Amino acid sequence: MIDVDLSRRQLVRWRTAIFTIFFVTGLGFASWASRLPAVKVDLDINDAEIGILLFVAGAASIVGLSLANVMVVRWGARRGMFLTILAFSLGVIVVGVGVQFLGSFLVASIGLALMGMGMSATDVMMNVEAAAVEQASGRTLMPLFHAFFSIGTVVGAGIGIAMAALQVGVAWHLWIVGTLVLVAGLLALRAVPVREATGDEVAASAPRRERLLRALAVWRDPRTYAIGAIMLGMAFAEGSANDWLTIAMVDGHGQTEAMGAIALTIFSVAMTVFRILGGPLVDRIGRVWTLRILAVTAAAGLILFILAPSLPFALVGVALWGAGASLGFPLGMSAAADDPAKAAASVSAAATIGYLAFLCGPPVLGWISHQIGILPTLWIIVGLIIVSGLASGAAKPIAGSTVGTGHPHD
Incomplete structure (x- = not known):
């Protein structure tokens, strides 16, 4: 059950919004991954240093998972996703700048940290919303939501192959993708309802400290x-x-x-x-x-x-x-x-x-x-x-x- 009453049209818009967020998250992730060979060349690094970049993204993802819970308690899932989608898309853009224009391993690492934290925290919140859509719809939709992520990765990889074949620079590619993720994600959030269960309402049913302790339980x-x-x-x-x-x-x-x-x-x-x-x-x-x-x-x-x-x-x-x-x-x-x-x-x-x-x-x-x-x-x-x-x-x-x-x- 959910704590808001929605019309059929509102429910469809909510479902479509979460489909969109799953899709653009997969698109953004695969776009970065598809350009790893170009990243290696532009930064003039070896496989071990590529491994360090991947480790930075992975470690930041774990941090993002831990922060997601706190963010939902502090700001609610809807506003929380606004921040995490912003971080993810900016991370994609920063990686492009760091790789192609600055040739900076450090800047690329900072971008990947933003990407990792933003993506994993968004992952938690979009799954929370997807589960709520399931409950409101009364049927299993979670596999389909994850299919949209998979489709996003396929599309992202395909675009990456095309960009590499056309010799489009990493920065231009990731700028376009990062902007698309940001615009599509934030527009989609407009259709996500405000719900007390995810702390979206200002007057939540319990103080934040109590909700945080309950979350850790x-x-x-x-x-x-x-x-x-x-x-x-x-x-x-x-x-x-x-x-x-x-x-x-x-x-x-x-x-x-x-x-x-x-x-x-x-x-x-x-x-x-x-x-x-x-x-x-x-x-x-x-x-x-x-x-x-x-x-x-x-x-x-x-x-x-x-x-x-x-x-x-x-x-x-x-x-x-x-x-x-x-x-x-x-x-x-x-x-x-x-x-x-x-x-x-x-x-x-x-x-x-x-x-x-x-x-x-x-x-x-x-x-x-x-x-x-x-x-x-x-x-x-x-x-x-x-x-x-x-x-x-x-x-x-x-x-x-x-x-x-x-x-x-x-």
Whole structure:
């Protein structure tokens, strides 16, 4: 339930606004990532220094996740997103200036810190709003919201490829994208309703100190950690593919780099398609059973990929892996936000666990694969996916929530 009465038209505008914020966030992130080769050349840095830039962005993301909770308490989700979208878009622009015009590693790092903090804090708040749209709509929409983020990354990567092919400078590219993110994001916020549950109203129901203490209390709730286990396993499953699938195809299965790129494309398409189709599936069989079935699918696909005797089997495994990993993160967010009164705090906590997997997983897997090889290392991901499936019961909707319960007989 939500604490405002909305007309059908207002609800549609609210939903469209959050779709837009998911999309432009993915667009901005992929635009930066797609220009990494140009960043390396313009700054005249090596792979280790690129790693430092990525670490700065990742560390700032963790800071942003921690601040999101405080920002919601202090300013509310709606005004909080105004600040975080502003920080994210300005970060994108500063990176462009630092890379191309100033050639400054420090300025680029500052821009990436702004990007990381702005993006992760926006991520928490947009998921809180997406969960509220779900509750108001009475049907599962979170996978579709995350599909819009995925679509944004695809569009951003495509634009990045075109900009690189046309030899457009990093600064001009990121200035355009940063401005687009800022304008579209702030215009979208105009359609987000003011809600007391997220502290948007000046006369909130409790003092800020009391709300902050209540927000921190979610870390004492066992359900937070169980939902975190769901997201941890699936975040590892998704992140390991993004970072290591191409290498696993080349070093593990002896394929070309082009085939590695094709495999990653298959994974991304499978994940996006299932995020688009996931909502109706959840509404049919329920959140818990969906997560269990997809955990089995992801584990089976990854096992098939590891043991594949030939290329066709490996590609089928990749498709199953992507489909199975598609809904763990969004449905974990949806479950964390079941209670509107503590949705921001719960989403922030769950997202922190998920982001730690995204950020810490790749280097850990890299170190292990250096010792035992990339394909044997992927068995660790299989184990984490199984843990995620076993923890799926924690995603059962709480009393009073109609989203994610399933209606098999309708």
